[in-house]
Amino acid sequence: MMRYVLSLLTALMLWSLPANAQTGPLRIEITEGVIEPLPFAAPDFVSDSATGTEFGRRIAEVIAADLTGTGLFREIQPEAFISRVTSFSSPVQYADWKAINAQALVTGSVTVDAGGQLVVRFRLYDVFAGQELGQGLQLVGTQDGWRRIAHKVADQIYSRITGEAPYFDSRVVYVAETGPKDQRMKRLAIMDYDGANVSYLTDSASIVLAPRFSPDGSQVLYTSYESGFPRIYVLQVGTAQRRVLEQQDGTMSFAPRFAPDGRTVVYSLSRGGNTDLYRMDIGTGASTRLTSAPSIETAPSFSPDGNRVVFESDRSGSPQLYIMPAGGGEAQRISFGQGRYGTPVWSPRGDLIAFTKQSKGRFHIGVMRTDGSEERLLTASFLDEGPTWSPNGRVIMFTRETQGAQGSASLYSVDISGRNLRRVPTETGGSDPSWSPLQD
Amino acid sequence: MTYLSKTLLLCAGLALAACSNPNRFDNATGADMNGSGMAGMAGSASDPTSPLYFQQSIGDRVLFAVDQSTLSPTAQATLDGQAQWLLTNTDYTAVIEGHADEQGTREYNLALGARRANSVQEYLVSRGIADNRLKVVSYGKERPIELCSDEACYSKNRRAVTVISVVPSS
Numbered sequence: 001m002m003r004y005v006l007s008l009l010t011a012l013m014l015w016s017l018p019a020n021a022q023t024g025p026l027r028i029e030i031t032e033g034v035i036e037p038l039p040f041a042a043p044d045f046v047s048d049s050a051t052g053t054e055f056g057r058r059i060a061e062v063i064a065a066d067l068t069g070t071g072l073f074r075e076i077q078p079e080a081f082i083s084r085v086t087s088f089s090s091p092v093q094y095a096d097w098k099a100i101n102a103q104a105l106v107t108g109s110v111t112v113d114a115g116g117q118l119v120v121r122f123r124l125y126d127v128f129a130g131q132e133l134g135q136g137l138q139l140v141g142t143q144d145g146w147r148r149i150a151h152k153v154a155d156q157i158y159s160r161i162t163g164e165a166p167y168f169d170s171r172v173v174y175v176a177e178t179g180p181k182d183q184r185m186k187r188l189a190i191m192d193y194d195g196a197n198v199s200y201l202t203d204s205a206s207i208v209l210a211p212r213f214s215p216d217g218s219q220v221l222y223t224s225y226e227s228g229f230p231r232i233y234v235l236q237v238g239t240a241q242r243r244v245l246e247q248q249d250g251t252m253s254f255a256p257r258f259a260p261d262g263r264t265v266v267y268s269l270s271r272g273g274n275t276d277l278y279r280m281d282i283g284t285g286a287s288t289r290l291t292s293a294p295s296i297e298t299a300p301s302f303s304p305d306g307n308r309v310v311f312e313s314d315r316s317g318s319p320q321l322y323i324m325p326a327g328g329g330e331a332q333r334i335s336f337g338q339g340r341y342g343t344p345v346w347s348p349r350g351d352l353i354a355f356t357k358q359s360k361g362r363f364h365i366g367v368m369r370t371d372g373s374e375e376r377l378l379t380a381s382f383l384d385e386g387p388t389w390s391p392n393g394r395v396i397m398f399t400r401e402t403q404g405a406q407g408s409a410s411l412y413s414v415d416i417s418g419r420n421l422r423r424v425p426t427e428t429g430g431s432d433p434s435w436s437p438l439q440d
Numbered sequence: 441m442t443y444l445s446k447t448l449l450l451c452a453g454l455a456l457a458a459c460s461n462p463n464r465f466d467n468a469t470g471a472d473m474n475g476s477g478m479a480g481m482a483g484s485a486s487d488p489t490s491p492l493y494f495q496q497s498i499g500d501r502v503l504f505a506v507d508q509s510t511l512s513p514t515a516q517a518t519l520d521g522q523a524q525w526l527l528t529n530t531d532y533t534a535v536i537e538g539h540a541d542e543q544g545t546r547e548y549n550l551a552l553g554a555r556r557a558n559s560v561q562e563y564l565v566s567r568g569i570a571d572n573r574l575k576v577v578s579y580g581k582e583r584p585i586e587l588c589s590d591e592a593c594y595s596k597n598r599r600a601v602t603v604i605s606v607v608p609s610s
Binding site: 180181182184207209210223228229230250252254255268270272273274275296298299312314318319340342343356358382383385386401403404405407431432 | 507509542543544545546547548550551552554555557558559561562575576577578579582583584585587588589
């Protein structure tokens with residue numbers, strides 16, 4: 001994983017204008033309903049070397065894929081171009097790009113420096129305003145890390161045009177699945193948010209479930225049957241070294257999640273058939289019990305400020321969502337619709353809670369406000385579950401499983417508007433995604 | 441259901457470690473291991489002291505209603521038989537596996553499977569089995585035994601299976 005570390009030697013004047021200072025037409029409000037995707041052109045980044053030219057082609061490709069993948073942008077194919085970008089410093093022929101209705105234009109260059117590092121520069125133009133949007137930016141990184149450079153460029157473009165925080169330079173840890181339903185083999189896997197650069201963190205000797213990133217993305221909590229019983233583990237992403245966190249005899253533990261402090265973990269512990277929530281300091285291993293009810297309490301998730309925990313409980317007779325103080329105490333029910341609610345996950349923006357809902361034989365991914373109001377269902381299928389938020393709180397990734405003996409699980413993503421449902425490409429089946437924070 | 445006996449035969453043949461680990465599932469062990477030599481080691485289905493007899497004649501599993509962990513009269517009758525067998529065959533311990541159908545979220549189903557396995561454990565203990573001979577594990581919806589996505593299969597997947605092992609209790 002560490003080989004993708006990117007050195008940002010120069011972060012030139014990162015977008016210093018406040019978002020509302022933008023003027024002119026080049027602006028997408030992504031909270032609006034159905035919108036017409038914004039047409040953009042991203043010619044291959046130019047280079048004076050063969051190696052650089054190849055990276056320039058691939059980087060432009062990934063940038064375009066990132067942008068079009070949001071559903072907010074539409075790429076204009078190079079065949080339509082009137083102007084050719086042959087030099088990064090030449091003036092832009094706005095009329096040529098206007099003629100093909102490219103509202104945004106991305107140009108860039110790649111050089112390979114003496115140490116073999118890629119030096120990538122780019123500029124973003126508002127074609128119809130006839131001016132640059134934001135400042136040119138230079139990024140430096142290893143050749144191995146070329147996709148990260150591309151994602152960072154795309155993140156800049158996305159942010160400048162939407163005014164939103166970005167999310168392309170991020171990773172997803174998930175459970176890679178192979179084999180038939182009754183002998184499903186499961187391994188922890190990690191990949192870029194777009195499915196590239198997958199690597200495996202565990203073998204398939206034991207069932208593994210529901211990984212979750214630490215707030216800094218360096219560690220992953222998950223549940224494994226390595227001991228023969230479900231127990232919670234913490235794994236270092238860089239080394240794949242793991243250690244068990246909870247191993248009281250006669251108990252099972254699962255559903256571990258980090259607090260925003262990166263040191264506290266909340267999880268479910270099952271003893272004598274009763275599942276409650278516990279809280280552990282992973283430094284000392286000391287744990288305290290947060291709930292004491294004969295009902296099932298599981299699937300916790302911290303609020304971004306770390307003060308509250310939303311979780312799932314069937315104390316009312318069916319699984320519903322509740323919020324309690326992070327140290328335990330009285331819980332307030334927030335889900336009141338028809339059906340069963342589970343796997344609540346607090347948005348990184350703090351404003352919404354994503355959940356799984358089971359109703360009338362169908363499963364949905366939905367969002368509601370933290371007081372339970374304004375519930376909206378974003379998906380429907382035989383089995384959708386386990387939402388995870390993009391770092392900017394605008395996209396949700398989840399597991400979709402198809403029915404029947406040949407049923408298999410895949411990862412999907414959808415905007416919080418309910419638009420832009422897509423399958424996330426993985427080389428095997430996939431489930432239980434957890435989206436990392438934006439990388440440094 | 442022949443794969444069940446294969447599993448058991450394999451377990452008996454490999455003894456100890458392989459079977460003490462409940463990280464197994466109903467039909468995952470090698471399907472090509474059904475050698476007659478192993479049958480001798482496991483005892484035959486007609487030998488009432490054999491795990492095979494426990495599995496095939498007494499019944500190693502009980503089924504549950506949707507979302508429930510209460511034991512039906514049928515389930516209790518099966519467990520009475522299991523208890524009787526365990527009282528007689530004191531060299532054996534058991535791991536009780538709780539399972540759920542696929543209609544539920546993963547972690548809720550883990551908790552539900554734990555409830556089911558615990559129901560069976562409590563019942564067996566109430567019938568005189570020392571609780572240190574019984575361990576419980578939940579597989580949630582991770583190990584269905586029937587694969588279709590309707591009630592015919594779900595009803596068989598909502599189960600608790602008592603897996604006999606020859607490991608001495610700790």
